[in-house]
Amino acid sequence: RKMEDYGRFLALLASTLLVGFLSVILSLVWVFHYREGLSWDGSLGEFNWHPVLIITGFVFIQGIAIIVYRLPWTWKCSKLLMKFIHAGLNTIAMILAIVSMVAVFDFHNARNIPNMYSLHSWIGLAAVIFYSLQLFLGFAVFLLPFAPVHLRVALMPIHVYSGLTIFATVIATALMGITEKLIFALKNPAYSASPPEATLVNCLGILLVIFGSLILWMASRPHWKRPPAENAKILRPIAATPEGTEVESTMTNSNADKSDLRGNTEAVRKQNIKFDEAGQRSTM
Amino acid sequence: RKMEDYGRFLALLASTLLVGFLSVILSLVWVFHYREGLSWDGSLGEFNWHPVLIITGFVFIQGIAIIVYRLPWTWKCSKLLMKFIHAGLNTIAMILAIVSMVAVFDFHNARNIPNMYSLHSWIGLAAVIFYSLQLFLGFAVFLLPFAPVHLRVALMPIHVYSGLTIFATVIATALMGITEKLIFALKNPAYSASPPEATLVNCLGILLVIFGSLILWMASRPHWKRPPAENAKILRPIAATPEGTEVESTMTNSNADKSDLRGNTEAVRKQNIKFDEAGQRSTM
Numbered sequence: 001r002k003m004e005d006y007g008r009f010l011a012l013l014a015s016t017l018l019v020g021f022l023s024v025i026l027s028l029v030w031v032f033h034y035r036e037g038l039s040w041d042g043s044l045g046e047f048n049w050h051p052v053l054i055i056t057g058f059v060f061i062q063g064i065a066i067i068v069y070r071l072p073w074t075w076k077c078s079k080l081l082m083k084f085i086h087a088g089l090n091t092i093a094m095i096l097a098i099v100s101m102v103a104v105f106d107f108h109n110a111r112n113i114p115n116m117y118s119l120h121s122w123i124g125l126a127a128v129i130f131y132s133l134q135l136f137l138g139f140a141v142f143l144l145p146f147a148p149v150h151l152r153v154a155l156m157p158i159h160v161y162s163g164l165t166i167f168a169t170v171i172a173t174a175l176m177g178i179t180e181k182l183i184f185a186l187k188n189p190a191y192s193a194s195p196p197e198a199t200l201v202n203c204l205g206i207l208l209v210i211f212g213s214l215i216l217w218m219a220s221r222p223h224w225k226r227p228p229a230e231n232a233k234i235l236r237p238i239a240a241t242p243e244g245t246e247v248e249s250t251m252t253n254s255n256a257d258k259s260d261l262r263g264n265t266e267a268v269r270k271q272n273i274k275f276d277e278a279g280q281r282s283t284m
Numbered sequence: 285r286k287m288e289d290y291g292r293f294l295a296l297l298a299s300t301l302l303v304g305f306l307s308v309i310l311s312l313v314w315v316f317h318y319r320e321g322l323s324w325d326g327s328l329g330e331f332n333w334h335p336v337l338i339i340t341g342f343v344f345i346q347g348i349a350i351i352v353y354r355l356p357w358t359w360k361c362s363k364l365l366m367k368f369i370h371a372g373l374n375t376i377a378m379i380l381a382i383v384s385m386v387a388v389f390d391f392h393n394a395r396n397i398p399n400m401y402s403l404h405s406w407i408g409l410a411a412v413i414f415y416s417l418q419l420f421l422g423f424a425v426f427l428l429p430f431a432p433v434h435l436r437v438a439l440m441p442i443h444v445y446s447g448l449t450i451f452a453t454v455i456a457t458a459l460m461g462i463t464e465k466l467i468f469a470l471k472n473p474a475y476s477a478s479p480p481e482a483t484l485v486n487c488l489g490i491l492l493v494i495f496g497s498l499i500l501w502m503a504s505r506p507h508w509k510r511p512p513a514e515n516a517k518i519l520r521p522i523a524a525t526p527e528g529t530e531v532e533s534t535m536t537n538s539n540a541d542k543s544d545l546r547g548n549t550e551a552v553r554k555q556n557i558k559f560d561e562a563g564q565r566s567t568m
Contacts, residue, residue, distance in 0.1 A: 117478045119463055119489040126490075161504060165497050172456035172493075179403055179460045183467050194401045205403040206410075209456075213449050220445060 006072060009224055013071075016214040019207050020060040026204040027055040034197040035185070040103075042110030049103040051177065057096025058131075058170050059208060063215040065089035066167060069226045070218055082226070083143050090135050097128050120176040127169050134162055164216060171212040178205050290356060293508055297355075300498040303491050304344045310488040311339040318481040319469070324387075326394030333387040335461065341380025342454050343492060346415075347499040349373035350451060353510045354502055366510070367427050374419050381412050404460040411453050418446055448500060455496040462489050 031037060031048040038052065039045030068074070068086050101124075108115050116125065141147045141155050178201055182191045189195045218224060315321060315332040322336065323329030352358070352370050385408075392399050400409065425431045425439050466475045466485055473479045502508060 114476045114478070117476050117482065119459060119466070119486045122486055122490065123459070123493060157505075161501060165500060168452050168456075169493060172452075172459055175403060175407070175456055175460050176463045179463050180467065182403070183464065192398045192401050194398070198401065202403045202406055206406065209407060209453060216449060217445060221441075 005223070009070070009072065009218075012214060012218060013067075016063070016067075016211065016218065019211045019214065020063060023204060023207045023211060024052075024056050024060055026200060026207065027052050030197070030201055030204065034200070040106075042106060044107070046103050046110075047107040050100045050107075051174075051181070053096045053100035053103070054170075054174055054177070055204075055208070057093045057100070059174060059211065061089055061096070062093040062131075062167055062170065063211060065093060066163060066215055067218045070224050075226055079226075087135070087139055087143055090131075090138075094128075094132055094135055097131070101125075101128065118176075118180060120173060120180055123169065123176070124173045127166055127173055130162070131166050131170075134159070134166060160219075164219060167215065168212060171208050174208055175205050178202075289507070293354070293356065293502075296498060296502060297351075300347070300351075300495065300502065303495045303498065304347060307488060307491045307495060308336075308340050308344055310484060310491065311336050314481070314485055314488065318484070324390075326390060328391070330387050330394075331391040334384045334391075335458075335465070337380045337384035337387070338454075338458055338461070339488075339492070341377045341384070342415075343458060343495065345373055345380070346377040346451055346454065347495060349377060350447060350499055351502045354508050359510055363510075371419070371423055371427055374415075374422075378412075378416055378419055381415070385409075385412065402460075402464060404457060404464055407453065407460070408457045411450055411457055414446070415450050415454075418443070418450060444503075448503060451499065452496060455492050458492055459489050462486075 031052055035048055036044040038048055040049070065086055068089065069082055074082055074085075105115055107113075116122065137155075138159055141152060142159070182198055182201055186195060186198060191198050315336055319332055320328040322332050324333070349370055352373065353366055358366055358369075389399055391397075400406065421439075422443055425436060426443070431439075462485055466482055470479060470482060475482050
């Protein structure tokens with residue numbers, strides 16, 4: 001049963017990577033076959049860095065960064081190493097997103113096109129700001145060794161939620177950007193005449209939605225989480241009781257269905273229940 | 285501490301309702317103050333039903349349908365009643381979404397504008413189809429009394445995931461639709477000149493993102509779930525052991541942090557762990 005589940009995870013991961021690579025390739029086909037290619041001279045070739053870098057960095061690399069803890073062959077690596085990889089991939093994604101924004105501002109300024117007027121630009125800029133904040137806070141709280149355990153436990157659900165929400169928002173913003181670009185760029189034949197470029201880029205948009213959905217599915221399955229590690233021992237608040245060890249051993253047996261933090265709060269909750277029960281029994 | 289958490293939930297619910305109502309009002313201001321109002325005669329007034337009905341039905345009512353199980357004052361109502369309300373609200377949302385699509389097709393046909401060429405239309409149609417499928421499957425599996433318990437347990441995580449993913453996709457599609465409409469409708473001054481209408485509708489888009497984020501936060505907090513009810517008794521597979529009752533009573537004590545289905549599988553898992561432990565002890 002466990003091998004079957006492992007196979008299912010691998011199949012899903014392979015599909016996700018395939019859809020992600022295909023998206024990057026389609027963005028390159030769009031830019032090189034139908035548009036002006038890539039350059040850095042204030043021309044449309046500079047603008048074209050925007051979709052390519054957003055899809056490569058802000059969608060594909062961010063997506064991989066989100067599920068990097070789920071890869072079963074990394075479970076023997078230390079949690080710290082995995083945190084560095086998670087933070088590193090997100091840093092690369094952030095840099096690419098910022099460079100891709102610079103490309104658009106540069107292009108707009110060279111052509112006297114106003115900046116920041118569209119809903120795409122408003123939500124996109126907000127997404128980059130929140131993403132940077134998330135990265136900074138994640139670094140300060142979960143990677144640096146200074147934050148106390150109760151703060152990490154309290155912030156982890158918020159970190160997960162805001163990470164996934166920002167990721168979804170980035171994909172939504174990419175879809176708006178595709179819509180804008182196709183309307184502006186396609187004249188004679190127009191977007192509404194469905195030329196091959198329109199069909200190709202619509203398919204790119206669909207792939208982005210599928211990629212996002214697959215990442216969110218893999219990230220939200222509790223039984224695909226990295227199993228609780230030894231640091232659960234450090235985190236466990238009530239260490240003196242023999243029941244503590246019992247609870248932990250059952251956690252390790254139940255395996256792979258809780259992250260260390262969630263597993264830990266779960267253990268604490270179970271212990272509290274046990275204490276409650278004990279209390280009730282003694283008053284009975 | 286429980287009252288504090290209840291207060292936090294109410295504050296968040298009030299903010300969500302406020303943002304949702306504001307979105308509906310802004311869509312009406314857009315249509316009546318800046319556009320051609322509402323009519324059903326193949327004119328732009330008919331098109332305008334599209335944003336109004338999507339925001340009212342497919343975003344606002346769908347959002348409320350998603351969190352209806354979380355409202356603490358409904359926890360004394362039967363689960364069946366709540367399922368009817370959940371299904372009923374989603375049915376209303378589906379009908380409004382379909383009517384709003386008919387309005388666009390009608391308008392396009394009256395003006396000889398091609399249908400289904402844009403990414404907005406592709407993803408939007410897919411969202412309506414998946415939403416209808418989700419509603420149909422949810423009705424057949426969770427509302428009708430025929431599906432066996434193990435099927436309900438297996439499908440519940442998929443139902444939750446696809447519901448939330450479709451909801452997020454609907455909001456992304458609305459943002460694309462807003463982008464399209466502002467580019468097409470605003471000429472002299474153009475969208476890029478940021479006339480008041482552009483600013484108002486950009487703000488509407490931001491409100492939709494905030495509304496969606498709030499709904500997803502409320503829906504994904506485990507401790508805000510409807511507490512497990514008596515039907516946990518029916519669902520509980522190993523009913524004969526005295527440990528079964530003990531596990532259930534601890535579940536009810538721990539309260540409000542598991543849905544009945546999740547709570548149930550959790551209880552089964554705990555029991556299995558207990559049995560495993562017992563087995564290990566006997567071989568020791």
